[in-house]
Amino acid sequence: MPATRYAVFGDPVDHSLSPRIHSLFAEQTGEALEYTRQQVRAEDFDSAVRAFFAGGGGGLNITSPHKEHAAALADSGSHAVSLAGAANTLYLQDEKICAENTDGAGLVSDLLLNLGWQLEAQRILLLGAGGAVRGVLEPLLACKPAQIVLANRTAEKAQQLVDAFSPGAELHQVSIEALPLHEAGGGYDLVINGSSAGLSGSVPAIDATAVDGARCYDMVYGSGAAPFLQWAGKAGARSVADGLGMLVEQAAAAFYIWRKIHPDAGAVIEQLRNEL
Numbered sequence: 001m002p003a004t005r006y007a008v009f010g011d012p013v014d015h016s017l018s019p020r021i022h023s024l025f026a027e028q029t030g031e032a033l034e035y036t037r038q039q040v041r042a043e044d045f046d047s048a049v050r051a052f053f054a055g056g057g058g059g060l061n062i063t064s065p066h067k068e069h070a071a072a073l074a075d076s077g078s079h080a081v082s083l084a085g086a087a088n089t090l091y092l093q094d095e096k097i098c099a100e101n102t103d104g105a106g107l108v109s110d111l112l113l114n115l116g117w118q119l120e121a122q123r124i125l126l127l128g129a130g131g132a133v134r135g136v137l138e139p140l141l142a143c144k145p146a147q148i149v150l151a152n153r154t155a156e157k158a159q160q161l162v163d164a165f166s167p168g169a170e171l172h173q174v175s176i177e178a179l180p181l182h183e184a185g186g187g188y189d190l191v192i193n194g195s196s197a198g199l200s201g202s203v204p205a206i207d208a209t210a211v212d213g214a215r216c217y218d219m220v221y222g223s224g225a226a227p228f229l230q231w232a233g234k235a236g237a238r239s240v241a242d243g244l245g246m247l248v249e250q251a252a253a254a255f256y257i258w259r260k261i262h263p264d265a266g267a268v269i270e271q272l273r274n275e276l
Contacts, residue, residue, distance in 0.1 A: 003058030003092075006035045006258065009048065010063035013037045017272065018061050021251045024271060025263040033058070033259075045069050053092055059258040060090040061251070067101075067131060074099035083165070084135040089254040100257060103132070104139030106250025107192075107219065107243075112143075114245045114266055117190065117215050119143035125188040125214075126150050127181070127204045128195030129157040132219055136194065137161065141168045147175040149188075151206065152195075155180040181205045186212060191232070193218040198227045212236035219243040222276060244276075245269050 008018040014037065022035040040048045045066050052060060062070040067086035071077055074087060075096035081087045087099035111117045122145045126133055129152035140148060148169070152158035158178035162169075169176040179185075186209030197204050198220060216232040216239070218225035225242035233240050245265075252265040 003056055004033045005055075005057045006033055006059050006061075007038050007052065007057065008035075008061040008063060009038050009040045009045070009052075009066060011039050011041055011065060013039045013063065016063060017247060018063075018251060020272070020275075021248055021268060022255065024268045025252065025255050028267065029259070029261050029263055031259050031261065040066070042066070042069065046073055049073060049090065049097065053090075053097060058091070059254065061254055062088050062090060067135075071099050071101075073097065080104060080135075080138060083138045083168070084131070086131055086135055088135075088250065089257060091257055100254070101135055102250040102253035102257075103246070104136040105253050106246045106248075107136045108139045108143060109249040109252075109265070110241075110243075110245035111190075111217065114249070114269060115215075115217075115241055117217075119145050119190070121146050122189040123147045123187060124149070125184055125191045125206075125210055127184075127191065127193045127206065128152060129154075129161050129178075130194070130196070132196075133194035134161060134164075136192075136219075137165050138168050141165065141172045141174050141176070144172050145174055145190075147177075149184065150176070150178045151181045151184040151204070152178070153181055153205070155183075182207070184210050186210050188214045190214060191216045191237075193225075193228045196220075198224045201227055203227050203231045208235035213238055216240045217243070219246060221247060244272060248272065 070087040077099040080101040089100040150158040162178045211232040216237040221242040221244035229240040
């Protein structure tokens with residue numbers, strides 16, 4: 001009998017929408033499962049993961065601050081995990097703990113399928129150089145944009161990502177470069193905020209010309225996305241969107257890994273928009 005118990009591990013985790021998202025997926029697909037939030041401290045993470053699977057757990061979502069730890073703990077990880085250095089999904093296969101990172105796939109699915117925005121041959125500005133950006137770079141490169149510019153407060157950190165992902169950029173024939181925020185310039189088709197500036201109510205220090213005429217996306221959702229998206233709207237952005245769709249799409253990818261069924265992410269995004 002397949003496992004029916006799932007959870008999200010994080011610290012803090014009270015804010016997580018994952019239980020609601022997966023309950024809606026279960027309802028929609030007729031799958032019987034239980035999904036809970038569990039606050040797990042860093043020092044307890046390994047033992048909590050192993051105990052969860054030893055007790056018959058079917059799969060885990062991993063959120064901050066444990067994604068890098070999850071990648072290190074797993075017996076095997078996907079190509080996406082090795083590139084990102086982080087995992088957001090764990091599952092058992094042949095009694096081994098396996099890791100996947102569905103963040104990038106979630107972002108790309110939201111941009112292409114839900115929003116109908118183009119990525120191929122586009123000029124993209126990606127703000128930030130932390131784990132959130134690292135987790136989405138390879139799937140973005142695979143969509144063959146013309147260029148990705150990584151802009152960060154410290155350009156050296158962005159350059160480290162450029163160096164790490166240059167083989168992928170070469171493979172997909174994408175121009176990739178790093179710049180300090182204030183030198184980002186303009187002329188972009190898409191600007192993606194992958195920084196955490198909005199969570200403290202601020203906006204990355206880029207010139208307004210960077211977003212003028214561009215589609216603008218924030219990888220967080222709700223109030224955390226508001227500072228950047230409101231500023232971009234006033235600065236002439238063509239359209240704006242937050243990361244709720246990315247959250248639901250990365251969850252849908254995890255649900256498929258666990259249950260081998262594709263849920264309708266679009267319907268869940270619409271329902272959550274009405275609830276939030």
